[in-house]
Amino acid sequence: MKIVFLTDLHGEVWKYDRLLKAARDFRADTVINGGDMLPKTGNLFDQDKFITGYLEKHFKKAAELGISYLCYLGNDDLRIFDDLFERTCEKYRGVVNLAQRKYDIGKFEFIGMNWVVDYPFRLKDRCRMDTKDYDFQRQYGKGLLSTQDGFEELPDWVATARTLPTIEDELDRLPKPKNMSQSIYVIHMPPHRLGLDVCANGSEVGSKAIYNFLERKQPMLSLHGHIHESPETSGVWHAKLGKTLCIQPGQLTPFMYVTIDLETMEFERHTEY
Numbered sequence: 281m282k283i284v285f286l287t288d289l290h291g292e293v294w295k296y297d298r299l300l301k302a303a304r305d306f307r308a309d310t311v312i313n314g315g316d317m318l319p320k321t322g323n324l325f326d327q328d329k330f331i332t333g334y335l336e337k338h339f340k341k342a343a344e345l346g347i348s349y350l351c352y353l354g355n356d357d358l359r360i361f362d363d364l365f366e367r368t369c370e371k372y373r374g375v376v377n378l379a380q381r382k383y384d385i386g387k388f389e390f391i392g393m394n395w396v397v398d399y400p401f402r403l404k405d406r407c408r409m410d411t412k413d414y415d416f417q418r419q420y421g422k423g424l425l426s427t428q429d430g431f432e433e434l435p436d437w438v439a440t441a442r443t444l445p446t447i448e449d450e451l452d453r454l455p456k457p458k459n460m461s462q463s464i465y466v467i468h469m470p471p472h473r474l475g476l477d478v479c480a481n482g483s484e485v486g487s488k489a490i491y492n493f494l495e496r497k498q499p500m501l502s503l504h505g506h507i508h509e510s511p512e513t514s515g516v517w518h519a520k521l522g523k524t525l526c527i528q529p530g531q532l533t534p535f536m537y538v539t540i541d542l543e544t545m546e547f548e549r550h551t552e553y
């Protein structure tokens with residue numbers, strides 16, 4: 281079973297188009313798109329137009345090629361479009377919204393999670409405290425949640441966040457695989473400590489809860505994204521955590537993706553201009 285994994289395309293059409301070519305060339309069975317799928321420039325409330333105007337055709341093409349497509353929205357994709365996204369995925373065979381779900385392909389079990397640890401940015405649609413004792417970063421302004429009527433400004437985001445489940449709680453709530461050694465976790469947020477979470481300014485913002493979860497559960501593979509520049513900053517795009525291989529391909533101006541053969545566990549990172 282061969283997969284192509286990429287993340288953080290943020291609505292870049294040429295990368296989406298190139299992705300299907302890469303999947304075909306690699307004879308991939310499955311594409312895994314790790315979140316932040318919609319355009320981030322311009323008005324975020326127009327992201328639905330990208331789903332209906334482009335993404336739907338992209339899913340249709342993948343289905344026609346017989347390539348299954350596991351994906352979810354990310355922290356820069358407004359949660360008010362979750363229903364539209366779900367309905368769009370459901371129209372095409374093999375296209376699956378993997379957010380907080382498990383989907384089996386043959387003996388392999390894929391489990392997705394798109395919650396992220398809180399950050400300084402204002403949009404809080406998918407933000408959580410990492411653990412109960414999480415120290416918040418200095419915020420760039422009042423927190424915002426998307427609603428059908430525009431952004432709702434939160435008077436006290438920190439107080440709101442304390443009422444929500446933590447990343448640690450969310451991980452515990454995920455569907456459980458039957459066989460951990462054949463399970464692949466697709467978690468937008470990277471774990472800490474492995475060099476997969478390093479920002480351009482050198483700060484390491486990864487999740488302790490995700491690290492502890494992977495260390496304890498030991499799936500065969502975990503796939504991450506979110507910190508686009510991390511591989512170029514740290515020089516690291518994959519790491520071993522016990523038996524678990526953790527991959528974070530990053531995403532910068534060129535198209536970056538990883539091909540993986542799950543039978544042989546050979547994997548390679550590709551950068552295309």
Ligand SMILES: [Zn+2]
Pocket residue numbers: 316354355356468505506507
């Ligand atoms: Zn992200």
